[in-house]
Amino acid sequence: MQYCVSKMNEQLKPLGCSIDDRGFHCDFQPLKPGVWLDEKKASEIEKKVVEVEIEGVTIEKVPSESEGLPKLLERTAMYIVNGVKAFLEPSVRPSNKKVGALKILNISAHNPEPEVRLLRLSGVAFGSQEELESYFAWLREAAERDHRVIGQKLDLFSFHEEVGPGLVIYHPKGQVIREELIRMIREVNERLGYREVYTPHVYRSVLWKISGHYYLYRDKMVLANVEDEEYGLKPMNCPGHILIYKSRPRSYRDLPLKLSEFGTVYRWEKRGELYGLLRVRGFTQDDGHAFLREDQVKDEIKAILKEVMYVLGLFGFRGEGVKVYLSTRPEKYIGTEEMWDKATRALEEALKELGIPYEVREGEGAFYGPKIDVHFRDSLGRWWQCSTIQVDFALPERFALEYTDRDGSKKRPVMIHRAILGSVERFMAIILENFGGRLPTWLSPVQVRVITMVSKVRDYAARIVNLLKSEGIRVDIDDGDETVSRKIKRAYDEAVPYMIIVGMREAMQGTITVRGRRNLQVKDVNPELFVRLLKDEIAKRSIKQEALEKLVELQQHSSKGNQSF
RNA sequence: GCCGCGGUAGCUCAGCUUGGUAGAGCGCCGCCCUGGUAAGGCGGAGGUCCCGGGUUCAAAUCCCGGCCGCGGCUCCA
Known part of the structure; x- marks a missing residue:
């Protein structure tokens, strides 16, 4: 990488490379002010690093010449790659294996010392394109779960x-x-x-002077002068x-x-x-x-x-x-x-x-x-x-x-x-x-949503809501004139852990259909039984849907033709 | 604070290169459908194009400044 960049732009002098759990960082010193790289250049570098034939090239470790180097390089090991000086942190071992896939994720400034401004290329490299792809999949997953x-x-x-x-x-x-x-x-x-x-949230600054925070962290404190006195949050x-x-x-x-x-x-x-x-x-x-x-x-x-x-x-x-x-x-x-x-x-x-x-x-x-x-x-x-x-x-x-x-x-x-x-x-x-937003029941803002199938069962649904409410369960209702699948989708999108679905069948029988995460559903459930199991799951602060699991278990023991999707 | 990128409908975003009528999907509202399991159909409303200044006959679009956000750097008692 350092070799390729310096070949592409002589104005960028390789200054070191480190690796951490998020990938690599390569620093370069711009020899003239204003020398920088943009995204277009970055993708050229990506190509070049993958294409470059370094297999068999001798990478020679040479003693660092301390003269003329910034202080920060004192601990860095120096190598010569095809006549170009490159630097690696001592923990990074050189290799002349071919790079299978490389992606530069960020071009940024790195200021190891106030006066030194380096160009930093951060990214990831893998032995194969497939590994890079699976890394991207992980990144997408993380982005979806972004709080x-x-x-x-x-x-x-x-x-x-x-x-x-x-x-x-x-x-x-x-x-x-x-x-x-x-x-x-x-x-x-x-x-x-x-x-x-x-x-309180506000105190006279004298307290922070006694504690010492005033002197150590003053620049991070919110201070205000009121009636000729200084106070701090x-x-x-x-x-x-x-x-x-x-x-x-x-x-x-x-x-x-x-x-x-x-x-x-x-x-x-x-x-x-x-x-x-x-x-x-x-x-x-x-x-x-x-x-x-x-x-x-x-x-x-x-x-x-x-x-x-x-x-x-x-x-x-x-x-x-x-x-x-x-x-x-x-x-x-x-x-x-x-x-x-x-x-x-x-x-x-x-x-x-x-x-x-x-x-x-x-x-x-x-x-x-x-x-x-x-x-x-x-x-x-x-x-x-x-x-x-x-x-x-x-x-x-x-x-x-x-x-x-x-x-x-x-x-x-x-x-x-x-x-x-x-x-x-x-x-x-x-x-x-x-949890990707799908919190355990005890933490969920809405723990149960009651969904109606037809407007005729609104009264029955309201009775179920009241039953749950009176037991201290956070419940709401979706009884609009929309299709059932739309309401179910909405509940899933809103990460509601439990749905209670009621239609004519349930209203007639005095039962409920309980639907939880992972498309698991149990029909013909006694409302009081569900409340008992749910309260238990919440009280235990379980991360599993224990109430649902127990209902599934009970259902398997009965001969009723229940189904779970 | 530093480097880079961005800010257009409630949300996600297109339009900006090349200045001239403000766009889509989702959501919202209304109507139809009375539904049996992860987006039913039709219609409608909704905009200070972040703020301020500049260039121009004319700015969402170009330029400058500010605010806010994003990715890094540095920092995190």
Whole structure:
């Protein structure tokens, strides 16, 4: 690639190539300002790379000449390909195998240093055209599952110019999903002993000066001057919770003190970094802070970890699809080595005692304490990090937190920050993509849709709707004068998990026809039976259509001539 | 913030190269059909062509600026 490009345009000097899980990136330095490539050129390059005969060409590794090269190339290995200098990251091994298929997906600028502007070609390469095709199929699949597309199609949320970029407006159906997620975490918090609090969105900046955010993250904070005083929107919930701790003297008997909040925070991310619900400027964390004695850290971590695994498991993220990382003391840190060792050991022991496999990331901890991050893999094979458990020595210090120990001496508590979903909006985006919009019943904004076959059964349909409503099931009705197949298509398009179809036959018998996902349908169902099974499926927060499966099973045992398509 | 691309009906998009009557499909509304399982038929309404400025007799179309979005880069306590 580097060889081909430099042959095509002498003004572009190859500067390196790296590979990650999304493909390759090749960087070039334009020798004159204004030298650039467009899409037309890119497709010429694609052709040329595939055609070029490099089989048998000697690729010679030569010692990097450090002179005259930008600093960023110091670690890059240099090769000579047919007399042209090329560079590869040390992790990328050279090969003179023929490239079967190549696609340049993006031409962009790469600024490794503020002054250096490189041309970056990003794309994918495969041994054969077929592999490239299947990659495209995957890309199309991912595009169809894009949460921004689903969010609009299912009427969940929207963004508006008048509101501002990165600020989400939730529609009724989107809010149902938010509320269900929050309700689930609320139950988790209850089990863990966290008590929910509520704190304001705006604070005098002095609070952010004490916490240190004002100095470190000022450019990401929303600040406003009102009546000659500066206020700031909260970028984090912890200072608010710390003030609750500080509102009265604390004794060792008061610990652990655990506070939780679904706190909406604002972080002014740069324009280009915003991305649907995955990266926004205002979002809600399922935040929680525990104030602990050192001897309480391990148990707390264990309890949280168990719940994290439970929550991820609810969505089918488990086993090989979950990875846990323990990040240890970085070079720059606060607190004493002894504190760090104790805390890190507590995290490690917690993981070991629970039998959770984990990987240590040496020196990757935050400056204020070690942490555990949990990653999981979605149905498209992508990895995400949402849950985090962080030990913090810094904030107790900055806010001079203390408690009176058994012997009357003043001690400093340890803080744990934890979030299971992380950001509710981000988590929502991930599960929307994971399920392709077809959410489990408990999360579905509309759980059941009643569909009429003829207008004569409207009263019967209304009775069924009322029955479900009275049982707390989210139900709506489609009783317009349209064909049944049209209504069924609409329900599928809107990702409604269950349809109840009623016609003359059902109205006469006092039964319903239940249709679920994957074209599965059961006739002659007793409405009360369905309600019971459905409530059970919802209460268990199952990701499967358990009610439907049970109906199918029951039907197979009976001799009635039911059918499933 | 940087590089590239884009913004036309509620949605998806065509028209823009070459300036001169604003288009399609879906959705919506109405009528017909009273339906048995993933788009029934016919008709109708619906537009500040993102905003501001410029060029021109004339701008959705060409030029400049802004806003918003998209793909990357950088960043993500």
